[in-house]
Amino acid sequence: MTSSQPITEAFLQLLSDSLSDGTFRRLVLAKPRTADSCPRITVREVLIRKELMLSIVSSFPTSDITKNVGLPEGIQVISAHILSTYLRVHLTTAVEQIDLSANKKGTVTIHRQKVGGTELTAERRHDRVKKRFVPQDRPYLTEVGITDRAGQVIPSMARKWKQINKFVEILDGAIRSSSLAEQSNVNVVDFGSGKGYLTFALHDHLRTSLDKQAGVTGVELRSELVDQCNLAARRVSAEGLTFVCGDIGTTRFATRSSQSTSAFDVMVALHACDTATDLAIHQAIVAQSSIVVCSPCCHKELRPQMRIPEALNSVFRHGVHLGLEADMVTDSLRALLLEANGYDTKIFEFIGLEDTSKNKMILAIKRAPSDADVEQRVAANREVATVKSFYGITAHHLETLLNA
Ligand SMILES: C[S@@+](CC[C@H](N)C(=O)[O-])C[C@H]1O[C@@H](n2cnc3c(N)ncnc32)[C@H](O)[C@@H]1O
Numbered sequence: 001m002t003s004s005q006p007i008t009e010a011f012l013q014l015l016s017d018s019l020s021d022g023t024f025r026r027l028v029l030a031k032p033r034t035a036d037s038c039p040r041i042t043v044r045e046v047l048i049r050k051e052l053m054l055s056i057v058s059s060f061p062t063s064d065i066t067k068n069v070g071l072p073e074g075i076q077v078i079s080a081h082i083l084s085t086y087l088r089v090h091l092t093t094a095v096e097q098i099d100l101s102a103n104k105k106g107t108v109t110i111h112r113q114k115v116g117g118t119e120l121t122a123e124r125r126h127d128r129v130k131k132r133f134v135p136q137d138r139p140y141l142t143e144v145g146i147t148d149r150a151g152q153v154i155p156s157m158a159r160k161w162k163q164i165n166k167f168v169e170i171l172d173g174a175i176r177s178s179s180l181a182e183q184s185n186v187n188v189v190d191f192g193s194g195k196g197y198l199t200f201a202l203h204d205h206l207r208t209s210l211d212k213q214a215g216v217t218g219v220e221l222r223s224e225l226v227d228q229c230n231l232a233a234r235r236v237s238a239e240g241l242t243f244v245c246g247d248i249g250t251t252r253f254a255t256r257s258s259q260s261t262s263a264f265d266v267m268v269a270l271h272a273c274d275t276a277t278d279l280a281i282h283q284a285i286v287a288q289s290s291i292v293v294c295s296p297c298c299h300k301e302l303r304p305q306m307r308i309p310e311a312l313n314s315v316f317r318h319g320v321h322l323g324l325e326a327d328m329v330t331d332s333l334r335a336l337l338l339e340a341n342g343y344d345t346k347i348f349e350f351i352g353l354e355d356t357s358k359n360k361m362i363l364a365i366k367r368a369p370s371d372a373d374v375e376q377r378v379a380a381n382r383e384v385a386t387v388k389s390f391y392g393i394t395a396h397h398l399e400t401l402l403n404a
Helices: 004-021 071-081 122-131 139-143 155-176 197-209 223-235 276-287 310-316 319-339 373-391 397-403
Strands: 024-032 040-048 051-059 064-069 086-093 096-102 108-114 185-191 213-220 241-245 266-270 291-295 343-349 360-366
Touching (some): 004 024, 004 071, 004 086, 004 108, 004 155, 024 071, 040 071, 051 071, 071 155, 139 197, 139 223, 155 291, 185 197, 197 213, 197 223, 197 266, 213 223, 223 241, 276 291, 276 319, 310 319, 319 360, 319 373, 319 397
Parallel strands (some): 185 213, 213 241, 266 291
Antiparallel strands (some): 024 040, 040 051, 096 108, 291 360
């Protein structure tokens, strides 16, 4: 081959595959194109706080500099340097040695040699099993564009793939710890389902891993995405998975008290903009959904209302700080209002900041009825009033919807 691009892309795909299937061992970037101070770079995998990352070591004549980065960022760094800065790239996997080299005229070659096919250690396999909650060979993943026809994760979708796994892992834990664990029919609504990545994944997990008769509905404003997702659902024969075109604020689902089968048990709203998250939570509370999972997107409502105590003026005169405070207060009030309506609620980062800035998750699980319930609701309402009064907040969309 004469053009370097297809060979380089093929090499990057092999790298990405080895990271996905656990055979990656080491990558070395050597022989800098210009004989200046470019260091030799060695990349290995490391587990940091149970997170698989890439350790990039730049070796200078008198010192080494190590940087640990997430897999997508690591792949980006390697892609940026391959052949533009270095003439030799050596990828060692458990099964082969792959060498990419270029000469100064631009001729690129790739050389592959089998190396005895070392088995993954039991420890590594254990890590892999824990990391991957979603089996990579599921056909829907190809339909929604996460994997290619060969079942390999498309490099540009690596972050989404990680997010899907984390999301399913969280939902799995929530379902197992809620009243839904014993229920054979589980209905889910995913508000603002977009391209349906999480909707498909949850539907598949409920049916195949949790053995539920799952009915899953994605609600999405954009009709082209709805059509695309319904087509994909038909192609993979995803029984009980439907996408409807509608607005979160006006698409109504029956409430449990109406004995309708369309009442939902799990409400998902990931990255629904601004007060769309409030609309979704409101619907969940009205439907008495057992589980509420949302990852709020932008927060615009409270910031203009917030009155900052004079002593903190120097902190909040910086717009970025005020924005962060407004986000925090908005979501804390959402959590309190869920608690005031009978839910146990947690707010946490569900995925690393390096993968997405929209990484905050609100997870609420309906409390079992108890004597303490009324007291808990009263206490949460009191806290809502305290926070609002401290910041001078006059209206929070979720509270307005609940009061109406
Ligand atoms: C950022 S995307 C997130 C998609 C998906 N939840 C995910 O996390 O992969 C937000 C989606 O919500 C949709 N959306 C925004 N407001 C909506 C509304 N009021 N009703 C229904 N869908 C809405 C948008 O069209 C978009 O597809």
